[in-house]
Amino acid sequence: MTGKKRIAGIELGGTKIVCGIATGAGDVLQRTSIPTRGPEETLIDIRTWLEPRLTDTTGLGIASFGPVYVDPASPRYGHIGTTPKTAWRDFDLLRAIREWTELPLALDTDVNAAALAEIRWGAARGHDNVVYVTVGTGIGGGIVANSRAVHGLMHPEIGHMKPRRLPDDDFDGLCPFHGDCFEGLAAGPAIQARWGKQLNELPADHPAFAMEADYLGQLAVNLLLTASPTKLIFGGGVMSNTELLPMVRDAAARHLNNYLDLTDPSNGPEEPIVTPGLESNAGLLGAVALVIDAS
């Protein structure tokens, strides 16, 4: 009777929070969106909306931006890590929620959770090895390997790898840690800083597209050659431009140079690089999936 359960979820993003109630079958019954402010104010907003709606729910899942300590054995379990969002650094997220609910809580990164939700209800149904990348305010990624989210040392932080720079690109990059890592070069704020506009405000033959596609194609290659996903999902605000995904596929194939044949039928009949099936509900349903997986 999993489908009849009501489960609460919080997707904690860098610019907005999505709270909601869904069934165990992945149907969203209620949801709201709250701007992300400092941790104390934001947690009050979350509580105000969510607490009266927790009656008859069986658990609360939290899909948080990273870095966040997700290993229950860590003394920092439930804390936010060294994020550029300095007000949130070291914030004890799980404790702040535990103050007003006794429900079972489940925590993972927003992107690990989204990967689990896409496997359960979205673009990666039936797949055991899946990567979910979000390209928005930052670049993050979640990895499911052998049907379970990967944690290990912290959790995947794929946006902070460094791409090969394009020869005509001398932008310094915006990452406070690494300058010109993937996040520093290709997240939404980097596109804005570089071109003064977002992709949706530019024509598809503008050089911004080819550059963005090349960097994301390199990121795809790094992921295909490490986590070996059979579905590599690119979501997030930047990917909402529908011109971009085919260009990312082409760039990935160009960088692989036939080393992996992405269209090899023995790899399965489907295109591995895709957009999310759950669209804007991936994070919220990811939080719900965490509760189901933990129970």
Place this chain on the structure above:
Amino acid sequence: MTGKKRIAGIELGGTKIVCGIATGAGDVLQRTSIPTRGPEETLIDIRTWLEPRLTDTTGLGIASFGPVYVDPASPRYGHIGTTPKTAWRDFDLLRAIREWTELPLALDTDVNAAALAEIRWGAARGHDNVVYVTVGTGIGGGIVANSRAVHGLMHPEIGHMKPRRLPDDDFDGLCPFHGDCFEGLAAGPAIQARWGKQLNELPADHPAFAMEADYLGQLAVNLLLTASPTKLIFGGGVMSNTELLPMVRDAAARHLNNYLDLTDPSNGPEEPIVTPGLESNAGLLGAVALVIDAS
């Protein structure tokens, strides 16, 4: 009584093959080493040594160089893939072995197998998320996530990611697919082509060391930020130089720039970047571990 079983193993490497018999407790009872030639001749050599020794063994594990098709559901299961070793390309390895034994066979990449052996008996005991990198004739890597080897789309081929080039390095690289990917820039043949010698023939203050360490440090970062291993093991001939590993650790820390604190006690008290515990037996014992894991 796992420890009393006798299990056969083949480590199929680019330059040599190791065949052996071990106990289920990881004790090597007999082993031999055979130069790798073309597939037909090499398989005759393997059979000549191994077939008479298979009496009373419970299975035969095969740890092969990649790319190799390791998914039993693939029509190409057991075949070698698009390797630069052209004589081996598309060779049906498993079928060639099946011709002379009815034993249960288990197949994975040499590096996935080595990671499993290091978890069972070596430098990664008790760890669930482990990467084993070999730096030798090529650069390869195996990934164990959530205690199981990662396959997915093919299997990890980490040596073919591209590093950020060092500003004073204009070497073209030797990879026939990608030129200056990690393998093309930092495997043994690249060191030889670049400097005319191997690291063991050069003093530790020679620029070859700093360059090699920087590229392998970047590789370590890409792996730490994707597969998130709590143990990242660097083996293979190039790593036999004991000066190199500490320099790789320093380079990785420099590239991470404190984004992940590798010495954070909440990540565990141990250094994540290490050398193999099983040394030259890692591949052979990996093949044995495949049989144990499959039974």
